Amino acid sequence: MDLGLISVRYARALLKASNQEKQSEQVYADMQTLAAEYINVPELSVTIANPMLSKEQKETLLIAATGSTKCDLTRRFIQLVLKEGRSGIMQFIANSFVTQYRVQNNLIQAKLSTAAALSPETESKLRKLVESKTNGKVEFSASVDEDLIGGFVLEYDTYRLDASVKRQLSTILSNLKQ
Known part of the structure; x- marks a missing residue:
């Protein structure tokens, strides 16, 4: 089986x-x-x-x-x-x-990575943003990733919002190589 x-x-x-x-x-x-x-x-x-x-x-x-x-x-x-x-x-x-x-409980996992620690107010706003988009409760985990240089990466469900300086620099670099 x-x-x-x-x-x-x-x-x-x-x-x-x-x-x-x-x-x-x-x-x-x-x-x-x-x-x-x-x-x-x-x-x-x-x-x-x-x-x-x-x-x-x-x-x-x-x-x-x-x-x-x-x-x-x-x-x-x-x-x-x-x-x-x-x-x-x-x-x-x-x-x-x-x-x-x-x-069963309509729980969504969301992961937030930032270059620096966020204030509780900002984290709460992001949690509410994800909850409004998913119409569910969100289990939110936040972490600091200094490699991002600046900005954040927010992941939930199948979505990924990468607003990091690292990604932006990587995009610029790949455009310069073309």
């Missing part, structure tokens, strides 16, 4: 259960943390796939990777995944859950 299909089914079941138990926000936070830990600690997937580890050890490791969750539903779900022998796809399940939760 297809790994993607299996992980989507598990994630869909978890989303349905979390909605019924009114714990979807907590489970969402847990799955976001778990998905991020798989990226930040590449050894996690290798360790979870190790057949020498017991289910209890894997459970302890996965719960620690969620930030030692206080959410009973997340804990029970991890136990179910381990019981069914699906620990190897836990990363895919977490990512699929995060995606499905965002679709």
Whole structure:
């Protein structure tokens, strides 16, 4: 069976259960943390796939990777995944859950990179701009990238607005080479 299909089914079941138990926000936070830990600690997937580890050890490791969750539903779900022998796809399940939760709640991820730190007022204005364009709530992350020299790069959905000095200089340079 297809790994993607299996992980989507598990994630869909978890989303349905979390909605019924009114714990979807907590489970969402847990799955976001778990998905991020798989990226930040590449050894996690290798360790979870190790057949020498017991289910209890894997459970302890996965719960620690969620930030030692206080959410009973997340804990029970991890136990179910381990019981069914699906620990190897836990990363895919977490990512699929995060995606499905965002679709269900009309959450848009937006990333803003600027050459210098922005004031909270400016960041708030940009957040409202993206919300007005997408008709959804925005999860906004801002970072400073000094390589931009000046300006900003705003990314959300499939859109990218690059108003950086770096891009403008690059465009001028490529026009001069022609």
